[in-house]
Amino acid sequence: MEKKNGNSCILAxxxxxxxxxxxxxxxxxxxxSASNMFPGFIKWHVYIVNGLGNNQNLLAHxxxxxxxxxxxxxxxxxxxxxxxxxxxxxxxxxxxxxxKDNASASFNVFWYDDRLFQKCDWKKCIWSARDEGxxxxxxxEDVDDLYYQWDAGE
Ligand SMILES: *[C@@H]1O[C@H](CO)[C@@H](O)[C@H](O)[C@H]1NC(C)=O
Ligand SMILES: *[C@@H]1O[C@H](CO)[C@@H](O)[C@H](O)[C@H]1NC(C)=O
Numbered sequence: 001m002e003k004k005n006g007n008s009c010i011l012a013x014x015x016x017x018x019x020x021x022x023x024x025x026x027x028x029x030x031x032x033s034a035s036n037m038f039p040g041f042i043k044w045h046v047y048i049v050n051g052l053g054n055n056q057n058l059l060a061h062x063x064x065x066x067x068x069x070x071x072x073x074x075x076x077x078x079x080x081x082x083x084x085x086x087x088x089x090x091x092x093x094x095x096x097x098x099x100k101d102n103a104s105a106s107f108n109v110f111w112y113d114d115r116l117f118q119k120c121d122w123k124k125c126i127w128s129a130r131d132e133g134x135x136x137x138x139x140x141e142d143v144d145d146l147y148y149q150w151d152a153g154e
Contacts, residue, residue: 039117040086046109047081049128050074051135052100058129062096062109069094086112098129103150105134119145 050058055076062069062082072080086092094110109127110116116125121139127147128135134148 039112039114039122040088042122043083043085044110044120045081045083045124046094047079047124047126048072048074048096048098048109049079049126050076051128051130052076053131054101056100059099060096060129061098062094064092064094067094096127098134099154100129100150103152104154105129105148105150107134107148 046062048058048060048062050056052058057076058074060072060074060080062072064084067084069082074080084092084094090112092110092112093108095106095108097106098104110125118140119125119136119138126137128137128144133146133150135144136147138145
């Protein structure tokens with residue numbers, strides 16, 4: 001009997017917290033602490049930027065297990081973006097294959113990780129392909145982090 005009471009009390013608290021979470025997330029989308037607690041409610045944006053020198057084009061093909069963003073041909077200095085919400089199993093993963101003259105790279109651009117979310121300022125992950133490698137704009141420390149190297153060839 002006591003155990004049953006204890007369980008229903010925990011259930012009531014859980015239901016209350018869930019309800020509070022929904023209210024916070026939907027009623028005040030600008031309240032960033034609510035977003036930080038519930039990454040699932042954030043609309044995430046990923047950018048791929050052609051930051052290459054020598055007037056090179058960048059070919060990019062990004063996808064997840066469920067979505068194919070399509071093949072993009074980026075002229076020098078241009079970018080493309082797409083957006084999505086994470087699934088509630090925290091398994092959302094997007095990756096890209098990019099190619100420039102004489103080199104290519106395959107790398108993850110979005111995965112479920114608070115450190116990445118922090119760098120992306122809880123809304124946008126900006127990946128820039130440069131001659132020296134692939135960089136992520138780190139909004140947390142106001143720097144660009146070198147994340148991935150080019151592989152020679154295709
Ligand atoms: C992407 O390109 C648009 C249009 O040129 C520009 O306004 C925007 O600042 C670019 N975004 C990034 C992250 O480079
Ligand atoms: C690509 O390789 C060719 C042949 O080796 C070379 O002439 C060219 O400069 C290279 N391009 C770049 C951008 O490195």
